Amino acid sequence: MKAIRIHRQGGPEALVYEDAPIPALQPGDALVRVHAAGISPAEFTWHIWETPEGRSRLPLIPSHEVSGVVVAVAPDVRDVEVGGAVYGLTDFFRDGGAAEYVAVRATDLAPKPRSLDHAGAAATPLSALTAWQALFDHARLMPGQRVLIHGAAGGVGSFAIQLARWRGAHVIGTASARNVDFVRKLGADEVIDHEATPFETVVRDVDVVLDTIGGTIRERSWSVLRQDGLLVTIVRPPPPEGVAGRARGLFFTVEPRRTQLNEISRLIDAGIIRPIVEAVLPLQQAREAYERGIRDHPRGKLVLAVVGEDGGTG
Numbered sequence: 001m002k003a004i005r006i007h008r009q010g011g012p013e014a015l016v017y018e019d020a021p022i023p024a025l026q027p028g029d030a031l032v033r034v035h036a037a038g039i040s041p042a043e044f045t046w047h048i049w050e051t052p053e054g055r056s057r058l059p060l061i062p063s064h065e066v067s068g069v070v071v072a073v074a075p076d077v078r079d080v081e082v083g084g085a086v087y088g089l090t091d092f093f094r095d096g097g098a099a100e101y102v103a104v105r106a107t108d109l110a111p112k113p114r115s116l117d118h119a120g121a122a123a124t125p126l127s128a129l130t131a132w133q134a135l136f137d138h139a140r141l142m143p144g145q146r147v148l149i150h151g152a153a154g155g156v157g158s159f160a161i162q163l164a165r166w167r168g169a170h171v172i173g174t175a176s177a178r179n180v181d182f183v184r185k186l187g188a189d190e191v192i193d194h195e196a197t198p199f200e201t202v203v204r205d206v207d208v209v210l211d212t213i214g215g216t217i218r219e220r221s222w223s224v225l226r227q228d229g230l231l232v233t234i235v236r237p238p239p240p241e242g243v244a245g246r247a248r249g250l251f252f253t254v255e256p257r258r259t260q261l262n263e264i265s266r267l268i269d270a271g272i273i274r275p276i277v278e279a280v281l282p283l284q285q286a287r288e289a290y291e292r293g294i295r296d297h298p299r300g301k302l303v304l305a306v307v308g309e310d311g312g313t314g
């Protein structure tokens with residue numbers, strides 16, 4: 001098959017488009033003919049180079065959000081059928097979806113939302129599951145609570161704004177000037193242009209902060225939280241003590257969850273939430289897509305098209 005692979009630790013400059021073996025199925029796996037794969041520009045900064053057991057993963061195939069069609073299943077798989085259109089978040093420690101085929105634990109796949117094409121579906125699983133788990137599993141966001149979402153125009157942020165709105169929270173987002181109207185249209189009650197106004201000068205008493213940026217943004221966020229508030233960060237673990245007995249901080253890594261993907265599909269097909277696809281590039285242009293993601297901070301996601309309009313490799 002054709003695949004994007006990286007043979008040494010590095011960034012997008014080390015990606016190559018080449019032939020690779022079609023992945024072998026392990027028990028519980030489905031083989032998916034990938035139609036589209038979402039990319040995370042930060043992927044090469046993650047701890048991806050070794051398995052949890054310490055084995056090198058090189059050469060590895062990046063990109064862990066896929067949408068496609070099941071072409072084979074392991075003998076023990078019952079709940080996913082050959083021919084089904086599926087989408088999902090794949091294991092971060094196995095080869096990803098920037099390839100014509102990917103082997104995925106069948107339990108990590110869900111039927112593709114009917115109202116989305118494959119590019120839209122591939123833009124969804126990582127970002128929507130992360131936003132869902134941050135707001136609902138970890139922060140237990142309730143109607144009427146106040147939530148501040150940093151990086152509101154990004155992949156995770158754009159889903160978080162929509163999900164928090166759906167839950168009935170008072171939603172505040174931060175974005176650069178060019179994204180302020182866009183984030184308001186996603187459903188934010190208030191949007192702060194972080195280039196013009198330090199958010200901590202205009203926000204106070206929030207129940208939940210969702211930090212998708214880290215660094216000083218995270219540190220400056222403690223002061224806007226209520227005494228019993230919670231800062232959820234997805235970038236790097238915060239000091240466990242929070243700040244001097246005030247709010248609590250929490251870091252987590254997103255997990256594949258089919259039940260949540262089904263709920264996300266339902267909201268998408270009902271027109272309540274939607275993925276944001278900034279651009280779709282052919283698989284061969286993966287390097288450019290990752291570079292663009294790092295450089296331009298796109299709205300929502302960049303997606304690789306693997307099967308083209310004509311059914312051939314995109």
Ligand SMILES: NC(=O)c1ccc[n+]([C@@H]2O[C@H](COP(=O)([O-])OP(=O)(O)OC[C@H]3O[C@@H](n4cnc5c(N)ncnc54)[C@H](OP(=O)(O)O)[C@@H]3O)[C@@H](O)[C@H]2O)c1
Nearest residue numbers: 042130151153154155156175176179212234252253254297
């Ligand atoms: N822990 C987990 O399970 C998990 C899951 C998913 C993602 N992540 C991590 O969460 C972070 C966000 O992911 P994402 O996919 O939402 O990213 P993204 O799509 O690149 O969005 C980040 C947004 O933050 C804003 N921003 C402000 N300052 C920035 C800066 N210095 N650099 C980059 N962006 C900046 C940008 O919007 P404006 O231009 O409007 O400011 C950008 O759209 C990444 O670090 C990713 O690795 C972690």
